[in-house]
Amino acid sequence: MRFVMKKKYYEDIRLFKYRSTFFWYLALVTGCLTIPIALDDYFISILTFICIYAVGALGLMLLAGFTGQVSMGHAAFFAIGSYTAAIITTKGGPLLLAIPAAGILAGLMGIIIGLPVLRLSGLYLSIATIALAFIVEEILVRWESLTRGNLGIYVESPSIGPLEFSSGISLYYLSFVVLIIVILLAKNILRSPTGRAMIAIRDSEVAAQAMGISLPKFKTTAFAISAFFTGIAGALYTYKISFINPESFTLLLSIEFLAMIIIGGLGSVHGAIFGAIFFVVLPNAIILTKDYLPKFVRDQTGLEAALFGLMIILFILFEPMGLYGRWLKIKYYFETFPLYKKDTFKREKSYQKVERQ
């Protein structure tokens, strides 16, 4: 264990507490930029989807994990981002306009919808957001002049000037860079007054108000930031699969995003990334290992969905802090190796259990 001495206050607000942490992340980013060159299209595609879903999951994480407002309608913002990007690109608009526009439009919808909806809390909020997702889905089907309804929209590869994102790897780099930018924005917000206010609202609305935090203002802000990120993820998704129609954005997608952040670990940025990795890798792992499974298991339909559901239940029961919590424990074990005590995290866990009753 390292002990941090308080010499300068600035040390507290740095993104990386220790120099070594910074180098680990630098190594990770370098790895993510160089290794894919040697990979085939299949793996690059997996990595791209991880980046895209991580951006969206991070959006939902800010709202559900950090502000405590569980939205079951995030597919709506993902869809708004997707369609905005698709429409701008098919009309010849540049990529550097399409991606921010997708985020901003989704964010604005977040504000418009957030204002009335955020007066509700808990289960009522969740149900209202589901309703919102249905409405958006319905609009996408009906507003044919803009969205082509059920026919969907084909999108050619986007480009920035002469730089065309046609190959798998270029699109991967685009998604990866967007993910990094989004992570940095989220981290900055979280170490600023807005982020603290969001977490305060999650932990105690009464106390938050006594600190001068306006609940409607900061809940709406959280909704807008969350929708903004998710909209950007939607834009990337459009370019990745190059064909979208309303069926890509059902209630199932909203639930998948929720599953990602629960499995990854609520209330941490890492959790959103881990959740996205898990979500993309699991089905692929199932496909790859299918041949080795006994025949009666292999032939079951809905194997992936069932496994996914099972994982969520297991995580909620045994590891409420998600994959990130598990990772912290493993890291702590090695850092303190000979001294590790079995019950170090016990208290935390029992608290989490009580809280859910």
Added chain:
Amino acid sequence: MSFFEAKNISIRFGGIRALELVNFDVKKGEVFSIIGPNGAGKTTIFNCINRYYDLDEGAFIFNEKDISRVRPHVVANLGIARTFQNIELFRRMTVVDNLLLGRHRRRRSNLFAEALFTGFVRKQEIENREKAEDIIDFLDLQAYRDQIIENLPYGVQKTVEIGRALAMEPELLLLDEPSSGMTLEETEELSFWITDIKEELGITILMVEHNMKFIKEISDRTMAMSFGEVITQGTTAEVLEHPEVLKAYLGEEDAFTEN
């Protein structure tokens, strides 16, 4: 014109008259205490000031402004900080983070600057931390600085809650039973701090308390209540000897013998 004033405030919960035409005023720079048996309506006064409940009648005047119709967070932003009878800290955050939340009303940055963590935001954060560090020193919380609230002993949590209120740099501080659940030693320390808060920081204090010895030590003026009504108010010594007050506490004599 007084600094803080409750004018004919009344509130009812169903059939219960929790407050009935209560009047009192707090002068700038004093410690004003409210005493009364359980259920007298003391906490309800605080909750009305904070706008968690709507008054049925009457008004609170603070710095010549009627604050009885504003939204809850505005009360804090006008300079009224408080602690809660049952501790309302952010339980999963560290002591420092709780104190930093007290700084919220001093926020001058906007979301976009924060997302980019501009130089201005950085400077503001450093200022906030300096302030938090001052409070940690003031209340002797160094040992708990980076600990999660829920792992701390009750008395320390109560102290952190006072610290969080001080981080707001309020003009008026509402303390709901600050000494309850504290050890003798902690109560002693608390009475020094409250005197310091009043004298060094110049913060006016409105306090609900049960510990009579403690009130005698630090309270300038006191108001006694029972069943939502004021029995008497005046200097602390006068009020504590008032026969009606003694009667209201009948069967609770230990309140006076408590040390």
